[in-house]
Each structure stands twice: as structure tokens, then as C-alpha cells.
Amino acid sequence: MNPTNNPTFADQQSSSDVVGKPLVRVDGRAKVMGAAVYSAEHNQLPDLAHAVIKTSDVAKGRITGFDDSAAKRIPGVLGIFTHLNLPPLAQTPSTSEGKKKIALAMQMSFTPLTSDQIFYAGQPVAIVVADTLEHAQHAAALLKVSVVAETPVVSYRDTQAKLFTPTEGAAAQVPAKRGDAQAAFSNAPVQLTLTCQHATNHHNPMEPGATIAHWEAADRVTVYDTTQAIASTHKALYVMLGLPPDNVRVVTKFLGGGFGSKLTMWPHTVLTAQVAKAVGRPVKLVLTRPQMFTSMGHREDQQQTLRLGATKEGKLLALLHEKISTTSPWDNYAEMNSKIVHMLYACPNFDASVKLARANVMTSTYMRGPGEAPGSFAIECAMDDLAYQVGLDPIAIRLLNHADKDPGTGKPWSSKSLKQCYERGAELFGWGKRNPKNGATRQGNKLVGWGMASGSYPVHDAQGNARVRLYADGHALVQAAATDLGTGTYTIITQVAADSLGIAPENVYFELGDSALPTTAMSGGSRAAGTVSSSVFLAAQDVWQKLIKLAIADQHSPVYKAKPADVEAVKGRLQLKADSTKGEAFITLMQRIGLDDLEGVATGHYGSSYESPEATLNTPQAKKDDAASHSMHSFSAHFCEVEVDTELGTVHVTRWVSVVAAGRILNSMTARSQVIGGSIFGIGAALMEGTVRDPHLARYTNASLADYHVCVHADIPEMTVAFIDEEDRYINAMGVKGLGEVSIVGTSAAVSNAIFHAIGHRLTSLPITPDKVLKALRKTQ
Amino acid sequence: MASEWSPGSSSRRTFIKQTTGLAGLTLAPMNQAEPSAPGPTLVQGATELSLRINGRVYSLRAEPRTTLLDALREYLHLTGTKKGCDHGQCGACTVHVDGERITSCLTLAIMQQGKQITTIEGLAKGDQLHPMQEAFLKHDGFQCGYCTPGQIMSAVACIREGHATSDDQCREWMSGNICRCGAYPNILAAIREVASSQ
Ligand code: FES
Ligand code: FES
Numbered sequence: 012m013n014p015t016n017n018p019t020f021a022d023q024q025s026s027s028d029v030v031g032k033p034l035v036r037v038d039g040r041a042k043v044m045g046a047a048v049y050s051a052e053h054n055q056l057p058d059l060a061h062a063v064i065k066t067s068d069v070a071k072g073r074i075t076g077f078d079d080s081a082a083k084r085i086p087g088v089l090g091i092f093t094h095l096n097l098p099p100l101a102q103t104p105s106t107s108e109g110k111k112k113i114a115l116a117m118q119m120s121f122t123p124l125t126s127d128q129i130f131y132a133g134q135p136v137a138i139v140v141a142d143t144l145e146h147a148q149h150a151a152a153l154l155k156v157s158v159v160a161e162t163p164v165v166s167y168r169d170t171q172a173k174l175f176t177p178t179e180g181a182a183a184q185v186p187a188k189r190g191d192a193q194a195a196f197s198n199a200p201v202q203l204t205l206t207c208q209h210a211t212n213h214h215n216p217m218e219p220g221a222t223i224a225h226w227e228a229a230d231r232v233t234v235y236d237t238t239q240a241i242a243s244t245h246k247a248l249y250v251m252l253g254l255p256p257d258n259v260r261v262v263t264k265f266l267g268g269g270f271g272s273k274l275t276m277w278p279h280t281v282l283t284a285q286v287a288k289a290v291g292r293p294v295k296l297v298l299t300r301p302q303m304f305t306s307m308g309h310r311e312d313q314q315q316t317l318r319l320g321a322t323k324e325g326k327l328l329a330l331l332h333e334k335i336s337t338t339s340p341w342d343n344y345a346e347m348n349s350k351i352v353h354m355l356y357a358c359p360n361f362d363a364s365v366k367l368a369r370a371n372v373m374t375s376t377y378m379r380g381p382g383e384a385p386g387s388f389a390i391e392c393a394m395d396d397l398a399y400q401v402g403l404d405p406i407a408i409r410l411l412n413h414a415d416k417d418p419g420t421g422k423p424w425s426s427k428s429l430k431q432c433y434e435r436g437a438e439l440f441g442w443g444k445r446n447p448k449n450g451a452t453r454q455g456n457k458l459v460g461w462g463m464a465s466g467s468y469p470v471h472d473a474q475g476n477a478r479v480r481l482y483a484d485g486h487a488l489v490q491a492a493a494t495d496l497g498t499g500t501y502t503i504i505t506q507v508a509a510d511s512l513g514i515a516p517e518n519v520y521f522e523l524g525d526s527a528l529p530t531t532a533m534s535g536g537s538r539a540a541g542t543v544s545s546s547v548f549l550a551a552q553d554v555w556q557k558l559i560k561l562a563i564a565d566q567h568s569p570v571y572k573a574k575p576a577d578v579e580a581v582k583g584r585l586q587l588k589a590d591s592t593k594g595e596a597f598i599t600l601m602q603r604i605g606l607d608d609l610e611g612v613a614t615g616h617y618g619s620s621y622e623s624p625e626a627t628l629n630t631p632q633a634k635k636d637d638a639a640s641h642s643m644h645s646f647s648a649h650f651c652e653v654e655v656d657t658e659l660g661t662v663h664v665t666r667w668v669s670v671v672a673a674g675r676i677l678n679s680m681t682a683r684s685q686v687i688g689g690s691i692f693g694i695g696a697a698l699m700e701g702t703v704r705d706p707h708l709a710r711y712t713n714a715s716l717a718d719y720h721v722c723v724h725a726d727i728p729e730m731t732v733a734f735i736d737e738e739d740r741y742i743n744a745m746g747v748k749g750l751g752e753v754s755i756v757g758t759s760a761a762v763s764n765a766i767f768h769a770i771g772h773r774l775t776s777l778p779i780t781p782d783k784v785l786k787a788l789r790k791t792q
Numbered sequence: 793m794a795s796e797w798s799p800g801s802s803s804r805r806t807f808i809k810q811t812t813g814l815a816g817l818t819l820a821p822m823n824q825a826e827p828s829a830p831g832p833t834l835v836q837g838a839t840e841l842s843l844r845i846n847g848r849v850y851s852l853r854a855e856p857r858t859t860l861l862d863a864l865r866e867y868l869h870l871t872g873t874k875k876g877c878d879h880g881q882c883g884a885c886t887v888h889v890d891g892e893r894i895t896s897c898l899t900l901a902i903m904q905q906g907k908q909i910t911t912i913e914g915l916a917k918g919d920q921l922h923p924m925q926e927a928f929l930k931h932d933g934f935q936c937g938y939c940t941p942g943q944i945m946s947a948v949a950c951i952r953e954g955h956a957t958s959d960d961q962c963r964e965w966m967s968g969n970i971c972r973c974g975a976y977p978n979i980l981a982a983i984r985e986v987a988s989s990q
Contacts, residue, residue: 035929035932036929036932039928039929039932039934040921040929042934042937043925043928043934043940043944044913044921045870045872045912045913045941046872046913047937048871049874049938052865052871054866054869055869061866143854143866144862145855145858145862214972216936216938217874217876217938217970217972217973218876219875219876267936267937268935268936268972268973270972297875299878300877300878300881300882497936497938497973499935680932681932683932684935684973684978687976688973691976716877716882722974723969723970723976724976724979725960725963727977728977730977
């Protein structure tokens with residue numbers, strides 16, 4: 012809380028002229044006109060040169076030499092950099108000191124071009140800089156790299172793979188066990204075991220990773236980067252380059268999607284800065300689409316086994332979750348699927364484990380709904396199987412096991428409207444008319460199935476700053492170093508600022524995407540909306556407090572000599588609480604006293620560190636932990652209809668309904684788009700997405716958008732989205748939970764459950780491609 | 793020809809300008825062949841090119857191997873046209889050449905001289921948006937906006953081709969334009985609205 016906040020403005024943002032409304036994206040016009048400038052498009056820089064990365068074709072081995080004789084002859088080549096001649100970094104995450112300093116700002120601790128070792132196919136081994144893109148590409152193609160190849164480990168399924176239980180790193184953060192799950196499972200009248208396989212997935216934002224580095228002086232650099240996290244990219248860069256923080260500036264004005272791939276900094280960004288310095292010109296590097304499969308992480312290939320014990324009536328007794336996945340040679344990363352298994356249903360006994368195997372791949376990373384997306388697949392398919400086994404409707408089994416409080420922590424929910432999600436979704440979908448029999452609804456040569464699943468995503472604690480400058484002419488400049496990766500940050504924050512200041516949204520100019528602005532949370536883990544909106548709302552309150560002080564001291568003011576606590580700001584008017592006729596617009600006050608502008612700043616908190624104004628100001632110390640004593644999650648329910656072609660094995664999603672409860676919805680239109688987008692991401696993961704490493708070479712065989720299939724127009728039906736109104740007083744000043752992840756969690760399970768209903772077979776190996784469907788169908792015939 | 797294009801050969805920078813023989817590479821049907829030169833002309837190294845884009849003539853110095861997409865983005869700074877794959881797989885680079893949609897990453901700038909090229913920057917009339925741009929705004933037909941210029945250019949052509957007369961037909965004929973943000977239902981709504989108002 013900002014100390015200048017006063018009980019006058021206690022409570023949450025409540026008046027809403029534009030908050031919640033479907034305001035057209037404020038950055039929309041620039042986007043539809045092609046005028047929005049993305050990170051690779053800052054072409055105005057003088058003498059901008061182009062860099063192209065040369066990557067390794069082999070997955071394991073040692074570089075024995077380079078032959079750059081042909082490459083060098085290409086005109087316009089400014090530099091060919093390898094581990095032999097690249098000027099070293101001040102720090103890298105490969106050392107324990109560097110790792111500590113860079114912390115979570117980089118996901119992969121390996122730094123390419125620092126030695127002759129090759130650890131994964133696609134690893135950068137050289138970077139070529141030239142005056143034109145064509146020259147750089149040609150020279151990179153001509154550069155010969157000699158390598159002594161060794162046999163790589165391909166994945167956790169490789170016979171060479173050694174499984175281990177991680178004791179540190181993200182993969183060691185397994186949720187706490189409760190009860191005795193093993194015993195409870197053994198004694199359970201109903202026992203179910205579900206094993207799910209997940210192919211490697213790649214984020215593939217449409218905008219490839221790109222960096223432009225511009226050294227404005229020998230010790231000062233501006234980096235235009237594709238990042239979802241300005242502050243952490245800024246930190247990683249100044250630490251690695253050995254510069255004072257103020258000498259590094261990171262800019263991301265428009266971001267062409269990210270989905271987690273742009274959340275932490277990857278080596279190509281700092282490489283660009285290094286070579287730009289070495290050649291003494293601004294340098295642009297854009298990853299190629301194939302390079303996008305080996306440069307910015309992926310969702311790891313994995314297998315999860317969920318054992319579920321229940322009573323004959325279908326009440327859960329035990330949940331045992333095991334996950335095995337592939338990780339890189341250096342890092343212990345695994346998305347934590349068991350988090351959602353831990354909290355989604357009331358179940359007295361729970362246990363989980365994670366095993367990793369090192370293989371010759373880069374470090375995997377956060378991908379939309381990290382942990383929750385695959386975790387929900389396991390638990391939501393298993394619940395569906397349980398429903399089938401005990402003869403209950405899929406919604407009924409979920410209601411029977413509904414968690415009225417957080418089963419993991421025992422804390423009450425800050426808000427939870429999952430039951431309403433089921434109810435509303437069932438109504439919108441027409442669930443009541445569902446055929447209770449599996450494999451029994453035919454339409455010509457198609458089998459039709461209806462499935463549903465729940466989703467949930469936690470509120471991750473975060474905080475961030477914002478600055479609001481209100482001008483006497485009635486417009487405002489609002490600033491925070493947030494990013495908008497398509498999620499609508501520009502728009503929703505404009506709406507929040509407009510309402511908080513009592514001005515029209517067209518009079519708000521919201522600036523983001525620059526490390527020179529107030530630091531705020533990353534756009535990841537569904538943090539941005541809640542954090543940035545709260546800090547902007549509170550910064551506006553700071554403005555009002557300052558204005559009230561000026562008003563009560565001004566003898567021409569209608570509120571002259573009033574007590575600050577007796578004055579309120581309503582729609583841009585400062586007035587007496589007791590008599591609203593005694594007041595005036597801030598414009599009148601500011602112009603009269605000759606104040607051109609006034610600035611407010613604040614820190615907004617999201618999650619358990621949030622202290623509601625009530626808690627901090629009006630209530631005893633004991634209540635201060637109000638927020639922390641709640642478990643905070645958003646919830647959703649997804650409903651899916653599929654048609655399965657019994658001859659071709661193709662699955663087509665023909666209807667979709669998502670209902671989401673995520674606190675206050677800041678813009679009903681952009682929120683709907685985000686939910687649709689999440690569902691489509693999940694449909695892709697369920698039906699078509701999978702990157703395949705060659706079983707001998709450990710090289711991706713389908714690293715292109717022609718071969719790595721994502722959903723296209725023809726795959727997607729009309730979709731219905733609804734939101735449940737929620738007021739959550741514990742999470743942040745705006746009551747916002749965030750939507751990015753909860754929109755995907757449960758979606759793949761809904762598809763699998765619909766297929767189960769259609770064909771009467773449970774398919775748990777993702778993606779569910781036609782060959783798997785046909786194989787299952789043959790069992791019936 | 794084969795050896796001309798093998799990577800590593802310096803002659804890859806040469807280009808046989810033979811209008812009739814290579815126009816097929818653009819994927820656009822040759823409805824109006826320009827008067828063809830008598831025989832193949834060898835163009836080598838950086839050359840003066842002239843492109844007619846959005847009704848304006850642009851001159852640039854680029855090599856024959858420079859794609860239309862790179863010419864737009866890197867030489868003319870018309871960055872509205874996006875690069876998502878550089879291989880004709882995503883549609884982000886869609887522009888109109890003589891009124892037909894093509895993926896500008898799959899054609900060379902030198903091949904498009906003398907044609908009418910329209911990019912996203914040329915769709916609006918001054919401040920007045922094209923109805924498709926308006927419809928994308930109204931229906932929120934995008935999130936990150938990176939696929940959007942390609943979607944819009946494709947959508948305008950899709951209607952012109954008569955391929956937006958039903959939802960399913962439109963979905964099929966727009967499937968070369970990938971949107972990873974998943975704005976498909978909104979894009980469809982936008983296109984169908986424009987299609988039905990024409
Ligand atoms: S960039 Fe041309 S189709 Fe993808
Ligand atoms: S709007 Fe982001 S890819 Fe389509």
C-alpha cells in the first residue's frame with residue numbers, strides 16, 4: 012500500500028463507467044493498419060546491421076574447428092563470431108554467482124558460444140553479422156563447422172536415459188503430501204489408473220523471437236526485444252553485460268504473442284548485444300521459424316500416471332500422481348502438474364512425485380498454463396473415467412467431490428464460483444440432453460461425443476509500480492513497464508485509469524514496454540492484469556490525495572478547510588462526502604491554482620501480499636493477514652462437442668462453451684478473446700500439436716509451421732464464452748484474477764472426454780491424432 | 793538452373809529474369825503478362841529495383857534473391873507486412889499483387905516489378921479504414937496483432953474470390969493464415985459481416 016492512501020478511498024475500485032465494457036482495443040487501430048511497431052521493426056536506427064545465428068545439426072559432440080574462408084568472402088560481412096572470438100560476458104547463468112544474480116530472469120543456465128561443447132541440436136555455434144540480411148544468411152550458410160558427434164540421449168524414454176528425483180530447482184517443488192495416499196488407494200473400493208503421454212509442445216508465437224541491440228555509447232545499450240518481462244530481461248542483460256542498471260534500456264512496445272516462450276530471457280538476446288558491441292553498429296537478429304523450436308524453450312515431453320481411489324459412490328479417497336519428463340543437461344525444470352491435482356477436489360489423501368531424465372535438449376520452460384494444463388488433463392480425464400465407472404454424470408461426480416476449501420492448505424477460497432461455471436456451462440451447452448451412454452451417438456459415419464472438464468489457476472503473488480500524471484486540460488499519462496502480448500494490457504489499463512481518474516478513455520495515454528518506466532510484474536502466470544490495474548488504480552488515488560490537500564487549502568475551493576477524510580473524488584470531481592453539491596471538477600481546481608499537472612505513484616500488490624485498504628487502515632493488526640489467509644484461484648468449466656470420423660479417425664470439434672470465474676473482468680470483449688484463444692491452444696494440444704525428436708539424432712523432425720500443426724480456421728467452430736461475476740476482496744485493489752492461463756486449463760481434457768463419450772475409448776496419449784483414434788476404433792469392431 | 797540455386801554457390805546471387813518462366817513461382821495466376829523481354833536477362837548483385845506499392849513507386853537497391861517480404865520490411869521499412877515463417881506456411885506476409893493474395897515471402901521482389909502491390913499500409917484511405925479493418929476492430933479479430941495484417945489482406949481477397957459465402961467455406965479459404973492467439977471465431981465474424989454487406 013502506498014502510505015499516502017487514505018481511508019477515504021478504502022475499498023476497491025467500484026465505479027465503472029468503462030471498466031468491464033467491451034471497449035475496442037486502444038492499440039487496435041495501429042494493429043489493423045500495420046502501424047504497430049514490433050521489436051524487430053525499429054528500422055530507424057542508423058546503419059542497422061543484420062545477424063544470423065548458425066546452429067548445430069548434431070545434438071551432442073564437440074566443435075573441432077570452423078572454416079570461414081568462403082563465408083568471409085561474402086561482401087558486407089562485418090563479423091563472424093564463435094566461441095573462439097566472441098568477447099566474453101561479465102556473468103553467465105552457468106556459474107553459481109551468475110545464476111544467483113540472474114535468478115529467474117533466465118530459464119536456461121547454459122550459455123552457448125562459450126565453449127566447444129554441443130549439448131543439443133539447434134544450439135547456436137556461431138553468429139554472423141553483415142550489412143544486409145541476405146549477406147548474413149549467405150555467409151552463415153557458407154560457414155563450415157567441424158564437429159565430432161557423439162550419441163545423444165533423446166528423451167526420458169531413451170534406453171540410455173537415467174531417471175532421477177530432483178532435489179533442487181523447479182522440478183523439486185512438489186506439493187506437500189497429505190494423509191497416506193498409498194494405503195488409501197490400496198484399500199479403495201474403486202481404483203483407477205490413468206497414464207498420459209504428452210508430446211513435446213512448442214509455443215510458436217506468430218512473432219518470432221527478435222532482438223535489436225543499439226549501443227548508444229561504449230557503456231550504454233538499448234535493446235528492443237521480444238519479451239513478456241521487461242524487468243527481468245533488463246536485469247539479465249545488465250548483469251551479463253556487466254553494466255550499471257541505468258545503462259541498459261529494454262523496450263517492447265508491441266509483442267506478437269509469447270505464451271511463455273518470451274517470459275525469460277534466452278541466449279540470443281544477449282548474443283545480439285554482444286555482437287552489436289563488437290561490430291560497432293546496431294544489430295538486428297530475428298530467429299527463423301525452425302530456430303524457434305530450439306531457442307526459446309518448449310513444454311517438455313512427459314508422462315504422468317494418476318492413480319485414483321474412490322468409494323463406490325464416487326467420493327475421492329486417494330490421489331497419487333507421478334510424473335516423468337525430459338530435462339536438459341543442466342537444469343532441473345519440470346512443469347508441476349500435481350499442483351492442480353493437489354487442489355481441485357476434496358480428497359483426504361494425496362501424494363506426488365517427479366522424476367527427470369537428462370537428455371540432449373535445451374531447457375524446457377513455462378508454456379500457457381504451465382503444470383496446470385497437463386495436470387488438468389490427468390485429473391479431469393480420471394474424474395471422467397470415475398464418473399463412467401460409478402455411473403454418474405461427469406458434472407455430478409465433480410459436484411460430489413467439490414472442494415469447499417483448499418484441500419491442500421485448508422484455507423478458505425478468496426472466491427470460488429466453480430459450481431456456477433458448471434451450471435451456466437451446462438445450460439449454454441444443453442448438457443441436460445447428453446446421452447449417458449458412451450459410443451452411442453451416431454450421425455452418418457461420424458460418432459458424436461460431449462465432454463466437459465474443470466479448470467483452475469492460482470493467483471501468483473506479484474507487485475508492481477505505476478505512475479499517473481494528470482494534466483489540467485483533463486488528460487492523463489499513465490506509465491508502467493508492462494507488456495501487452497495480445498492480452499489487452501494497453502486497453503484494460505486505459506479503462507482502469509479512465510475510471511479511476513474520472514476521465515474518458517480517449518484522454519488516457521497509457522505507456523508500457525520500456526524499462527525506463529516504473530517497474531512492474533511480468534506478463535506471465537496471469538499476473539499482469541491484476542498487478543498493473545491495481546497499481547494504476549492506487550496511483551490515481553495518490554493523485555486524488557494530493558489534489559484534495561490542495562483543494563482544502565484553497566480558499567476559492569468549495570471544499571476549503573474541509574477535513575481530507577470528508578472529501579471524496581467522484582468521476583473527476585472533488586466533493587464533500589456529506590454534500591456532493593459542494594465540489595468542483597479537478598480541471599477547475601488545477602486551472603485556478605495554476606497547476607499544469609500532478610503526479611501520483613503507487614505499488615500495487617497481487618495475491619497474498621495484498622492488504623486491502625480496510626485491513627491496513629481500519630482494522631486491527633490481526634486482520635492484516637486477511638489476504639494471506641485465503642487460497643486464491645480462478646476457476647473455469649469447458650464443454651466440448653466432437654465429431655469423430657469412424658473411417659478416417661479424424662476428430663473435429665464442432666461446439667465449444669467456456670465459462671470462467673476470474674474475479675472482475677476488465678473488458679468483456681478482450682477477455683472473451685483471451686478465453687477463446689486459450690481454448691484453441693488447448694484444442695491444438697489435444698488433437699495435433701507435437702514436436703518429434705528423431706529417435707537417434709535427437710533433432711526435431713518437424714520444426715516448421717507446415718509440420719508442427721497448430722489449429723487453423725477450419726479446425727475451429729463457433730465458440731461461446733461466459734463469465735461468472737465475482738467480487739474478490741482479497742486478491743488486489745481491483746479484484747482481478749487474470750485470465751491467460753485459466754483459459755487453457757482443462758481444455759485438452761474436455762476434448763479427450765468428448766472423444767471418450769463419442770467412441771467409448773479413453774485416449775490419453777497427446778496429441779490424439781487419427782492413427783490413435785483408428786486404432787482404438789478397431790478394438791470395437 | 794539447379795546449380796544456380798544450390799546453397800553455397802556464389803551464383804545463387806544471380807537471377808535469370810524470364811518473366812513467363814518464373815512468374816508461376818508467385819502462385820498468382822498470370823492473367824496479364826507484361827510484355828516479356830526477348831530472352832532471359834542475367835541480373836547479378838545488388839540492382840536498382842522499382843516497385844509500385846500502394847499506388848506509389850518505390851526505388852530500392854537490393855539483390856535479386858531479396859524476397860518481396862524482405863524488400864518491404866528491411867529495405868522499404870513497410871513493416872506492416874509480417875514475417876512469421878518465411879516459408880509460405882503461416883500467411884502473416886500476405887499482400888495483394890495485381891489484386892490477388894500471395895505470400896510475399898515466397899516471391900522475389902525483382903519478380904514483382906511492374907505489378908500493383910498492395911500491403912496493409914495501403915488498405916485504408918488516409919484516415920478512413922477499409923471496412924475489413926473496421927470489422928476486425930469491432931469483432932476483436934486479433935490479440936497480439938502479428939498475424940493481423942496477413943489475415944486482413946487475405947480476408948479482403950477471400951471475399952473478392954467469392955470464397956466467403958458461408959462460414960465453412962470462409963474457414964477453409966482462410967486456413968492458410970495462422971493465428972496462434974486463436975482469434976479465429978472473431979476473424980470469421982468480421983469477414984462474414986463484410987462479405988454480407990457487399
Ligand atoms: S512469412 Fe510468408 S507465409 Fe509465413
Ligand atoms: S492475433 Fe496473435 S497471432 Fe493472430
